[in-house]
Amino acid sequence: MFKRLRGLFSNDLSIDLGTANTLIYVRGQGIVLNEPSVVAIRQNGRGQRQIAAVGTEAKRMLGRTPGNIQAIRPLKDGVIADFTVTEKMLQYFIHKVHESRFFRPSPRVLVCVPCGSTQVERRAIRESAAGAGAREVYLIEEPMAAAIGAGLPVEEARGSMVLDIGGGTSEVAVISLNGIVYSESV
Template structure:
């Protein structure tokens, strides 16, 4: 009956396809890959197209350091495919790593998570890229469902569960009950926009030009959502915009927090709107059990506490916020009979 995602010898793979990072789960093995969603390419002469020279961590290390004709690309932007061919290359790399060089299954079956509010065209693009990368069958599942499963929320009960996921490309909040999404809201504003805000702040305040990789390091090292005691400082290296020479400036956590504050406010407003749309009985459940925060930005100092203050509701950081979605996809793979209802069969594709 359930031909798809079945078969003793089949390799079942789950993918959290994020704008900043990609995480791969293999059934009965767990998480086997977590790397940046980056592809480095070389332009071939005389219009010969592009040659992929690195993927993942190796490709990200090249960002901002490549010679003429070589470029590091993030093929996913704001949670959706921005470059179809490079997304296909990224997924192909993931499937190759998932198989571990084995040949027992040439074309794995894949479940891949997507933001809940993407369009049908965007969902189909994910399926097509996955099939093009070598999957025999491809399915999509809403990211909030995956994240909620990954953090252990009882989504199949008649009880309201709320999860906030703030990753690299999108911020998403969802209320889930009886296995379905009751309320959802999202912003295409998350970790990468924070990096860009830090780049802009340093450019304006210090005439210091840095790349996104350095901005991410600043964010992770001294970034915070609430005042710190003591506040932190970091020496940031870049290029002086006035004379083009190398330059080092000392930046404080206060300055970084000020740059990120509008983004935090936007996320708070998104959550407030979702709570306003939540049916009263489900809202009561959410107040009783709290809200779970996942995604890479969940690790930022003070972010969960700031959200909790803004909405007057407890906010708990997931145990493994970077892997919540991938672990949820893994639960779907490991319990297909019980979880088949969360797969979107309308987006199902096959070779």
């Protein structure tokens, strides 16, 4: 009930959750966030982990942290390697996009996933976004999102080849009639 009410005050988001960078797009505003997919984690004396920094601030810490702080990339090869840290990173980014709002955001979220991702990996992405506060989560394959974003005629009965070069994986796909006919991930 409250999630739906908070949703009235939230923007619908499209998220490219990449190995190197995370981008968030809001309709009518364009790309509103482009930050590194890096999280700095502080470990206290009891072994408990706390988020010290996220995004650009955490990337500045790479290779420069004391022993109790570790800067990590929670995504490997386009999929979640550390579920909890990815959820906290998404939560931070969603809140950052909505920071001028009075209510805690509860947006509908569209997340890009690699074509070769398994059902388990897709479920992890869906649950991570939901845990970060998303009201509804939709998934779309990265090459399809790239084709739509480039304005290619994805609904027509002719093939369009898309090459999506990312920080962790690169994908090539042939798209026709609103579907991916063939894809390969490297």
